[in-house]
Amino acid sequence: MAPLISAAEVAKHNNKGDCWVILNGDVYDLTNFLPEHPAGANIILKYAGKDGSKAFNPIHPSDIIQKLLPAKVRVGKVDPATLKAEAAEKPSEEELQRQKAESSKPPLSQMLNMWDFEAVAKQVLKKEAWAYYSSGADDEITLRENHAAFGRIWLKPRILIDVAKIDMSTTILGQKSSIPLYISATALGRLGHPDGECNLTRAAHTHDIIQMIPTLASCTFDEIRGAARNGQHQFFQLYVNKDRKITEAVVRKAEAAGCKGLFITVDAPQLGRREKDMRMKFDDDSAIQKETGDRVDRNQGAARAISSFIDPALKWDDIKWFKSITKMPIVLKGVQCAEDAVLAYQYGCQGVVLSNHGGRQLDWSRSGIEILPEVMAALDAVGARDKLEVYVDGGVRRATDIFKAVALGAKAVGIGRPLLYAMSSYGQAGVERALDLLKDEMEMTMRLMGTPTIKDITRSHVITDNLNKHISVVEDFSMNSVYDRLSTSANPKL
Ligand SMILES: Cc1cc2nc3c(=O)[nH]c(=O)nc-3n(C[C@H](O)[C@H](O)[C@H](O)COP(=O)(O)O)c2cc1C
Incomplete structure (x- = not known):
């Protein structure tokens, strides 16, 4: 006792x-x-x-x-x-506004696209959570570029094809998925909702799609696996710990629990400077700082606070070791050029995610969708197109984005923030609605494009002449209205 x-x-x-x-x-x-x-x-x-x-x-x-x-x-x-009942802290003006937004948010049925969820999330999330979820690295150029790049690909619809029935189902690493989309790993789900990542698990089950469980989830691995139903498949995202014994135990546990793929994050040997998040300073108590003289976390936000264990010495040779400790297919998450995609294939990986971590790592790195054509061409050159699955994440907000990625050779896309925003605003029901909307959009896109099944979607359905010229003609109004900068007297909060 x-x-x-x-x-x-x-x-x-x-x-x-x-x-x-x-x-x-x-x-x-x-x-x-x-x-x-x-x-x-x-x-x-x-x-x-x-x-x-x-x-x-x-x-x-x-x-x-x-x-x-x-x-x-x-x-x-x-x-x-x-225990004394905690003296109720007087809520700040900001917090009162947040509470008002929470109680007057639009009904879920009014959410019509991913931007709608983002707009609500910005109002209802606590400021630390909004800062952590929405932030990108440095000037957030890559964050914006991720979605803007999709705007440089145009569609070429074909007509007079029987599109009475649309089948958007596919497989990802051999596992069935009702749409070429998976839920990418995003840390700290409980910042947005008390049920955290388990919301995503349950919604993934409702929609027959696959969730990637993050190493840094705020629910435990067992809680997330426990929320899975009826043989529901999940992948596991791994941040490699400097202590390889811990890494090995984590990988073995994921495999024993039935995870169907190991997504090793390779774009984060150091965490990017996510300044919006850093400004929040999870620890802002300068009196304590003075007492301890501890300056290490003076400017850290949630991201830096949780990630110091990640091994910056991870290298290609380690892939061999991973292959020796697990039978799960290995996917490298965060590949950013054709050369590395080919190396991933040569080192025996089963897949790569073309990703810049949602614009949270190296600002000015290119979007996954821009890299995709060069990766597919390089894989063709070594005869590996059908031997390595290629996924893209970053900036996917519409089913036309999913269509464009599939047309250019991606097996599926990963989605991060939109589902976090849907979850934070409306819980599991919000995530289910977001996925419903993407499926509705996908059905319409496939019908109007004259592509009744995923295998009908080809390179010839998209025009990419402008993709790597980095000139976005269509203004990215949605992002501009949602992402905010430092608030100063000259630049007050919107
Ligand atoms: C709040 C947040 C937390 C994330 N946490 C992780 C993580 O723990 N591990 C990881 O590999 N990627 C992480 N990512 C990156 C996502 O897996 C994914 O690459 C990215 O969100 C895709 O871009 P999108 O948000 O525009 O869809 C995170 C992204 C966000 C927005």
Whole structure:
């Protein structure tokens, strides 16, 4: 039986040399862990002697302490009778506005496209969550380019083809999918909704599509796998840990749990500067900063706070090792040129995702859709077109985008933010509606293009002359109205 500890007792352990924190009813002695916390000591010290659950829960899987820290850090349980009801903090003007937007948001039935969800999410998400989800690297050039690049491909519809029946189903790594689309891995789902990534799992089941489970999910892997139904297939996204024993255990666990593909993220040896997120500074308590002299996390947002374990020394030779520890097909997520796609094939991978991480890593890197034609040509040259599956993610907002990617040789596209926004605004029902809308659009696109099945969609259906010239003629109004910059007196918030 864990000892019952009064809140007053916990409150005595409130400093750098003696730091207890209450998390979901349990009391932990985190003193020795302070220097090791990936997000720095300050954020823990902010809750020293207090209950930190509210800050902890949205960004940590519930099993993280048991997994990473020795059992002895748990000192006992807090006696609930001694906990004072938290004095209600006066909500800020911004928070009041958010709450108003939440209670007056349009009914789900009024959402007609992915931009609608984004517009609602911008209003209803807490500012930290909006900053984390929406941010791109540096000046967000690549973030915008990801969608703008689709605007440089035009369609060439064909007529008088029997399109009474449309079949958009396909396979991804041999697994059935009702549309050439999968849910890409996005970290910290619970920042947007209390059920986090499990919303995506359930909606993926409703729609018969595949979800990629993120390493940095805020639900536990078991919760997400547990939310899957009736043999529902999932992929696993891996951030490679510097400690290869941990990496191996994670990979083996994903395989044993039935994941059907291992997507190794290869575009993040260092996290990009996502300044909107960094400005939020998850830890903004300068008094604590002074006390500890800890400057490491002074300017970190959620992204940098959670990713310090990722191995920057990962290299091509490691693929051999991955192949020795798993039978799951291996896909490299974050390939950005033809040469690397060919290398992926030569190293025995089964797929590549042409991706720049949703514009969150290297600004001025090209969009996946722009790279696709050169990748397919290079794979043709080595006779590997049918031996390596190629996916594209980044900026997919319309089914015409999916169509364009398939026409240029992609097996499927990955979608990130739109589904996070749908989830944050309306939960599982929002994600289901977003996928409904994409399917409606896809059906119409395929019918109007004269392509009743996925295999009917070919290179000849798209015009790409302008794709790599980087001149976007059509103004990208939707993105411009949704993404915001630093708010200053000269540039007030929109
Ligand atoms: C909030 C957020 C978190 C993400 N987290 C991860 C991650 O943990 N691992 C990863 O490989 N990619 C991550 N990505 C990148 C996505 O998997 C995907 O490449 C990208 O979102 C696609 O672009 P889109 O958002 O325009 O659809 C993240 C993207 C976003 C927006």
